[in-house]
Amino acid sequence: MAGDAVLVPDDRAFISFKNECNSEEGWNLTYNKSGITVWIHILEEEKSLHKIKCRMVCKDVSADTMYDVLHDIEYRRKWDANVIETFDIGKLTVNADVGYYSWKCPKPLKNRDVITLRSWLPMGSDYIIMNYSVKHAKYPPKKDLVRAVSIQTGYLIQSNGPTSCTLTYLAQVDPRGSLPKWVVNKSSQFLAPKAMKKINKACLKYREWKQRHNPGLKPWLYPEQNTLSSIPLTELSIQHADSLENIDESGLSEAKEERGEGSDDEGPN
Numbered sequence: 001m002a003g004d005a006v007l008v009p010d011d012r013a014f015i016s017f018k019n020e021c022n023s024e025e026g027w028n029l030t031y032n033k034s035g036i037t038v039w040i041h042i043l044e045e046e047k048s049l050h051k052i053k054c055r056m057v058c059k060d061v062s063a064d065t066m067y068d069v070l071h072d073i074e075y076r077r078k079w080d081a082n083v084i085e086t087f088d089i090g091k092l093t094v095n096a097d098v099g100y101y102s103w104k105c106p107k108p109l110k111n112r113d114v115i116t117l118r119s120w121l122p123m124g125s126d127y128i129i130m131n132y133s134v135k136h137a138k139y140p141p142k143k144d145l146v147r148a149v150s151i152q153t154g155y156l157i158q159s160n161g162p163t164s165c166t167l168t169y170l171a172q173v174d175p176r177g178s179l180p181k182w183v184v185n186k187s188s189q190f191l192a193p194k195a196m197k198k199i200n201k202a203c204l205k206y207r208e209w210k211q212r213h214n215p216g217l218k219p220w221l222y223p224e225q226n227t228l229s230s231i232p233l234t235e236l237s238i239q240h241a242d243s244l245e246n247i248d249e250s251g252l253s254e255a256k257e258e259r260g261e262g263s264d265d266e267g268p269n
Contacts, residue, residue, distance in 0.1 A: 006134055006236040008096045009119045014128050021156040021168040027053060035059075036193045043172075051172040056196040058167060061203040063159035066167055067127045069203050070155055071120070071220040073099075074213060079202035082195070084111060084145075089136065090231035094223040095120050098134065098231055102145055106191070112148040114173075115139050115239065120220060130154025133239035136231075149174040149241045167199065174241040 031038035035058075041051040058066065069075060073086060084102040091097045102113035116131035133150045141147035153171040160166060169192075219226040 004237045004240075006117060006233050006238060008093055008117070008233075009130065011121075014119075014121045014123065014130070017128060017130050017152070017154055017170070018123070018126075018156055020152075021053065021170050027051075031189055031193055033193070036196050038189075038192050051170070052192060053171075054169045054192045054196050056167045056200060057160070057164075058200050058203065059164050061165055061200060062163050063125060063127060063157045063165040065203050065206055066157045066165050066199075067122075067129075068210070068218060068220075069199065069206050070129055070157075071218075072206075072210075075202070075206060075209060078209070079198065079205075081198075084113075088228055089115070089139065091226055091228040092117070092231060092233065093119075094226075097228060098136065098236065100139060110146045111144075113142065113145045114148050114150050116150050116153075117236065125159035127157040128154060129157075134236045135239045136236055147239075149239055151241075167196070169196070 026041050027039035028041070029037070030040050035056060037055045039053045041053070043050055073088065076083060076086060082103045084104060086101045087099065089098040089100060096117065096119040098115065098117055100113065100115055102111060105111050114133055115136055117134045118129065118131040120127070120129040131150055131153050133148075151172040151174060153173060154169075156168040156170070158166045158168070217225055
């Protein structure tokens, strides 16, 4: 995404994201247990800048259900213990919107937030949801949070049959700060696998929950149900990392209570 012009991703962007999810070049395997695999691609070691890729085989969750769970913002508030606040800002097209998400980071790091342009596309029996950071004048950085930058984050959901799917999560996020190495290690060894397990667990409980909470409301499937106000692309601009505050947290040690626990996710969803 070069320059400041905000673009809604086209088919080529979705294909490129899918290819990146399936690529092995440059990725280092860091975790492989119980059907969950995690890879790290280090970009700038001194700043702990990296990409992370997680893959999980779900033997008892359909691709359709996974897609619904990852879209359903009301349900996310219930199952995602990592979320501080999340809400939709406005819609761009039938398959693109703008939203806000803030999340808890492992102590003693400061918590982060993002404004992202999110887009989604069914591709045959597969689905893709992806996002990147944008700026909106009504939602400037907050004093108590660090505004992070999602360079490219998203999910590839691949159907393995009527009751099974494979979920791949790919994220390149600039956390706006020099992070200690234990954060990257913990992300790949603990936080990312734990987050994938929580998504799987949330999927198993979704049907029962949804039956009690507006069962027919799925605006990601039925655009006519979307009541968000439209946002013109001219109100948005690309969120460049170098325009945000950069904080140095590289010398921070992990809090004792975090060593066996931790927040459940690494970044924007």
